[in-house]
Amino acid sequence: VTPTPRRVPAAALPLALALLGPLAPAPSRAQVLDDSRQVTVFGILATPDGSEIDPKLKKIAPQLRRIFPEHGFRLLGVETRRVEPDESVTVALGEAVDAGARLVTPLDPDGKAELRVQIREPGRFDFETTVNTPLNQLFFLDKRYPDGSRLIVGIGVRE
C-alpha cells in the first residue's frame, strides 16, 4: 500500500497556533511541575563503638561508615510516598518513636521544597521545625540518647 500524501486543511494551521500559542512563553517551574512531590523519610539507630550492621543496610554500610565512623547501624523504618501539599509521610521508628514530614510548599521562589518535619516520642519528646530543602537532596535530623546512641532521620524530596 502506497501512502497517500496527507492533505492538511488550511484552517488547521490557525487552530494549531491557537492551541500551541499559550506554550510559547517559557512557563515558570511552578506552572510546569505539578504540586505533588515524592517525600522519603527513614530512621536509623546509630550506636557508637558498634560494629554490627543491620543486614538490611549491608549494601550501604560503606557510605554509612563514612558518615558516622565507628558506629553500628540498625534500620528502624523507611517510607516514601508521593504527596500533595499539606499531606504527610510518617514512619514508625520502633514502638514509641515516629518521624514525619509534611509538604508545606512544593516549590518556593528559591526552587526548594518547604517541609514541616517532626520527631516525636509521645509524652517524652517532640521536636518540630520547618526546613526549606533543595530537591533530590537528603538532610538529616538527629537525636542523642543517654546511652550515646543516635536516632538519625533522613528526609528527602524529589520532583
Next chain:
Amino acid sequence: MRCDEVMHELSAPAGRLDPSALAGHLDACTQCAEFAEGSDRLDRLWEATRPADPTAVEIDRMWAAVGRALESPAGVAAAPVVLPMRRVLAWLVPAAAIAAAALLAFAPGLRRPEVAPIDGGGAVAAPALAGVAVPGFDIEPGEIQVIHADDATCEAHPMMTLSDTDTIPPTHAIYNFMEDQSYPQLELSALK
C-alpha cells in the same frame, strides 16, 4: 567520568560521552551498571506496552474532523465526534508527557538548580527550643545538613563532602537505597 554524567547520558542519550569510556565505566561501577539495566528494562517495558501509533488513515480522519469543526457555523463544540477517541488519546497522552519531559530537560529556566560547592561546616544555631517547635532552617544546594533536635542547631556534616575518590556523594547512594526499600518491586517477569 562521573556517575551523574553517565546516568544523564543513559537517561537521555545525546552522544556526549565516548562509547568505550562509557562501557568501561559501566564495567567498573556497580551502581551505574544497575542503573543501565533498569533503563534497559524500562525501555523494554515501554516497547512492550506502548500504545500503537495512529495510522495515516486515523490522522487524516482527525484533521478532516478538525476542518469540519472549524467550518461548522456552530463551531468546534457542535462538531460530531467521529474519531476513535480512546486510541487518539492513548497516543496523545504519552506524546504530551514526552513533550513535557523535553520542556523540563531543555528549557533553561526549568532546570533544577546547579549544585553549589560545599562551603564547609560550622554550626548554625537556631533560637532555643520553645515548646515543641523551633524556627526553620534553609538548606543550600550541595550542603548536607544535620539538624540536631536536642539543641535545635544545624551543621554541615564534614564527612559528607565529596572526596577525591568519590564518583557519587555517599548520601545519594543512601537516598537511592532507601527509596528502593520502600518502593514495591516492579515485576517485569513478562519481559525476562
